[in-house]
Amino acid sequence: MIEGPRLLVIGRNGQVARALAERAGERRVPLLALGREECDLAAFTDLPDAADDFEPTAIINAAAYTAVDKAEDEREAAFAVNAAGPGKLAEAAARRGLPLLHISTDYVYDGAKPAPYVESDATAPLGVYGASKLAGERAVRVALPDALIFRTAWVYSPFGGNFVKTMLRLGAERDGLKVVDDQIGSPTSALDIADALITVAADLYENDLGNRGGVYHLAGSGETSWCGFARTIFEIAGARGGPSIPIEAIPTSDYPTQAKRPANSRLDCTKLEKAFGIRLPGWQASLETVVTRLLAKG
Ligand SMILES: NC(=O)C1=CN([C@@H]2O[C@H](COP(=O)(O)OP(=O)(O)OC[C@H]3O[C@@H](n4cnc5c(N)ncnc54)[C@H](OP(=O)(O)O)[C@@H]3O)[C@@H](O)[C@H]2O)C=CC1
Ligand SMILES: Cc1cn([C@H]2C[C@H](O)[C@@H](COP(=O)(O)OP(=O)(O)O[C@H]3O[C@@H](C)C(=O)[C@@H](O)[C@H]3O)O2)c(=O)[nH]c1=O
Ligand SMILES: [Mg+2]
Secondary structure (H helix, E strand, O other), rough: OOEEEEEOEEEEHHHHHHHHHHHHHHOOOEEEEEEEOOHHHHHHOOOOOOHOOOOOOOOEEOOOOOOOHHHHHOOHHHHHHHHHHHHHHHHHHHHHHEEEEEEEHHHHHOOOOOOOOOOOOOOOOOHHHHHHHHHHHHHHHHHOOOEHHHHHHEEEEOOOOOOOHHHHHHHHHHEEEEEEEOOOOOOEHHHHHHHHHHHHHHHHHHHOOOOOOOEOOOOOOOOOHHHHHHHHHHHHHOOOOOOOOEEEEEOHHOOOOOOOOOOOOEOOOHHHHHHHHOOEEEEHHHHHHHHHHHHHOO
16 A cells, blocks of 8 residues: 555535545545545434545545525534534544544634634634534534644635636626625635645644644635625636626625625634645635636536
8 A cells, every 4th residue: 555644535525525536636645535425424423434444544524514694594404514513523533543634614703803813813603604613613622632623714616616606607697796895805725725634634644743733724825805806706717718797896785695794704824834834825826727727617
């Protein structure tokens, strides 16, 4: 067997799961992804035998209930997948002595801080999705105090559903769009998340975790608003023969949604850089890669 990290991924069709499969393939890192049929987080008791047969060196949880508005009406489902399931998964990892890399969100914060968030800032989720993800962080840490929890934000990719794909679709259908300009954050490519998580798993294979367990921010470098994000998507798309439509900046009050979202989602990622030497690229550079791929797919 080739020496090196071997990744067991919970989730198979989601953005981060598919990005992990692609990047691990390119980096020649063996990876086994478990879909909902083999591993339903909402009814988790233990990992299937296939997971143990694979002999992973680390587990990555890339599955979650991510429908932010729907979660307001489906509190139980959101908590089952995002909180109870990850807690049970962390117990399974602890029984096997395996590191767990778990993904969380900027929506654990209320967004009232007038500066980028650091990991030690107080959490205060505005909605059910954020509350369920925060409960998941806690359940994971109770079962496995050394777990690594990565709070990311505004995830997009060539895969699954995301804001970039929504904008390109609407751009082909409409003459213009209104997008909120008073929610700011850091768009993050799932491909960059995947690369970072694989690098962390490789680090843990080579080196002791030491005192590096805990919560980390993992988001694209730089910041923008959803409106700025949308405008940049269409600048890139337009320059490559794709759709380009004008975006009108609006306040959140003009775009009512079921769940409240944080006005400030900026995440200071210094802690990750110090502990693991990882810093994600500027969000515009990664966005170009993804928009270019999406336009090529048609
Ligand atoms: N998307 C975003 O903007 C952000 C995401 N995050 C976090 O990043 C992580 C990855 O998100 P992302 O890849 O975007 O999510 P996606 O919504 O793209 O994918 C989520 C995956 O979870 C799977 N899933 C849902 N319910 C269950 C279940 N009961 N058992 C097993 N699998 C299940 C889904 O399976 P199926 O395909 O069968 O439905 C899907 O493949 C999550 O932890 C999320 O909370 C954090 C910040 C921003
Ligand atoms: C489609 C659209 C959205 N918006 C606004 C609504 C919202 O405030 C913002 C983004 O829309 P979305 O539906 O993509 O937002 P949302 O699903 O809340 O995205 C979040 O998903 C979860 C899973 C996370 O963890 C977060 O980090 C974040 O990425 O843009 C407009 O203003 N105009 C539009 O035409
Ligand atoms: Mg969404």
